Amino acid sequence: MLRVGYPAVLSAGLLNGFPEGVELVPLRDGLDHEVEIDVWIPDPYPARAMRIWPHLRGVRLVLSLMAGTEWIPGTVGPHVTICNGRGAHNISTAEWTLSAILAMLKHFPFFMEVQQSGEWKRRFEASASYARITGDKRALYPPVMVEELTGKRVLLVGYGSIGQEIERMLAPFGVELVRVARSARTEPLVHAVSELDGLLPQAEIVILILPATAESRGLIGARRLALMRQGTLLVNASRGPIVQTDALVEALQSGRIRAALDVTEPEPLPLGHPLWSCPNLLLTPHVAGSSPQFAARSLRTAAGELCRFMTGEPLQNVVQAAI
Numbered sequence: 001m002l003r004v005g006y007p008a009v010l011s012a013g014l015l016n017g018f019p020e021g022v023e024l025v026p027l028r029d030g031l032d033h034e035v036e037i038d039v040w041i042p043d044p045y046p047a048r049a050m051r052i053w054p055h056l057r058g059v060r061l062v063l064s065l066m067a068g069t070e071w072i073p074g075t076v077g078p079h080v081t082i083c084n085g086r087g088a089h090n091i092s093t094a095e096w097t098l099s100a101i102l103a104m105l106k107h108f109p110f111f112m113e114v115q116q117s118g119e120w121k122r123r124f125e126a127s128a129s130y131a132r133i134t135g136d137k138r139a140l141y142p143p144v145m146v147e148e149l150t151g152k153r154v155l156l157v158g159y160g161s162i163g164q165e166i167e168r169m170l171a172p173f174g175v176e177l178v179r180v181a182r183s184a185r186t187e188p189l190v191h192a193v194s195e196l197d198g199l200l201p202q203a204e205i206v207i208l209i210l211p212a213t214a215e216s217r218g219l220i221g222a223r224r225l226a227l228m229r230q231g232t233l234l235v236n237a238s239r240g241p242i243v244q245t246d247a248l249v250e251a252l253q254s255g256r257i258r259a260a261l262d263v264t265e266p267e268p269l270p271l272g273h274p275l276w277s278c279p280n281l282l283l284t285p286h287v288a289g290s291s292p293q294f295a296a297r298s299l300r301t302a303a304g305e306l307c308r309f310m311t312g313e314p315l316q317n318v319v320q321a322a323i
């Protein structure tokens with residue numbers, strides 16, 4: 001029997017798809033004794049999972065339900081194989097990205113304020129805010145109330161599992177998409193991140209959907225924010241440290257760019273942090289991947305990896321191979 005430890009908060013019905021030959025071991029928050037298991041499915045909240053880890057013995061494989069696994073190698077060390085939940089967040093995170101882009105271009109955060117004030121005439125303030133942020137000073141008639149996504153130039157930084165889902169969802173809008181990943185390739189054309197500086201000035205929307213690594217930390221700082229056009233919409237659904245927070249706060253406060261963020265550095269963002277009150281910003285507290293469908297999808301991925309582990313087939317989502 002392969003002993004698989006899982007967060008006790010998961011409802012048992014979600015684990016029905018696990019293969020025969022598996023003994024399920026629920027791990028409660030506050031665990032205070034040693035537990036011997038072969039495979040660990042950590043709680044999606046790192047703080048809770050890290051409290052459990054010191055009590056685990058015998059773990060050979062970690063099956064993360066999440067795509068981002070940056071806290072796991074440092075916790076479990078190099079002698080454990082780690083797989084992520086690649087794919088499980090694709091739909092929810094890509095839908096968040098599309099929603100955030102549309103919300104910003106349709107000025108929904110501003111119109112929520114109008115709704116709360118109950119003052120119809122305030123809608124004309126949308127024209128002023130459009131002119132201010134885009135620098136489009138033409139005397140437009142009728143006045144601009146909302147903008148269009150169709151035809152926009154979009155720079156997609158990160159062309160993995162979620163990036164490709166974002167591309168699929170953007171397709172009906174006929175955007176001009178430019179893709180960037182670690183390394184360049186063709187069919188479809190993907191640029192290397194080393195070309196980023198040359199690509200940023202053309203983009204109207206920049207989407208960040210790449211993992212937080214030593215290389216990607218601070219990828220977008222003051223210098224690269226300055227390369228962006230006036231009014232560029234920066235969308236970060238990946239990890240906070242990829243953007244330098246101080247530089248972003250400055251770019252937002254000066255009215256140079258606008259942003260939609262699901263992730264920040266630090267997280268949780270403390271009460272009173274300057275980001276909370278920046279203009280031209282839509283901020284959600286790291287929720288993009290968390291939909292009711294997520295757990296079932298992610299556990300199906302984990303069940304597939306378990307089957308392969310038990311039959312000795314190669315695992316599909318390895319982010320760290322045990323040494």
Ligand SMILES: NC(=O)c1ccc[n+]([C@@H]2O[C@H](COP(=O)([O-])OP(=O)(O)OC[C@H]3O[C@@H](n4cnc5c(N)ncnc54)[C@H](OP(=O)(O)O)[C@@H]3O)[C@@H](O)[C@H]2O)c1
Nearest residue numbers: 068089158159160161162181182183193210211238288289
């Ligand atoms: N907000 C949320 O709730 C939420 C939910 C899920 C995931 N996420 C975040 O989204 C990230 C991406 O997820 P995914 O499943 O799409 O990952 P993935 O399939 O592993 O794809 C990652 C992509 O990022 C590229 N990349 C890696 N390092 C890079 C760098 N330094 N510069 C430029 N590109 C780089 C990779 O390039 P190559 O193709 O060349 O390797 C790849 O295209 C996760 O790591 C996680 O941090 C956030």
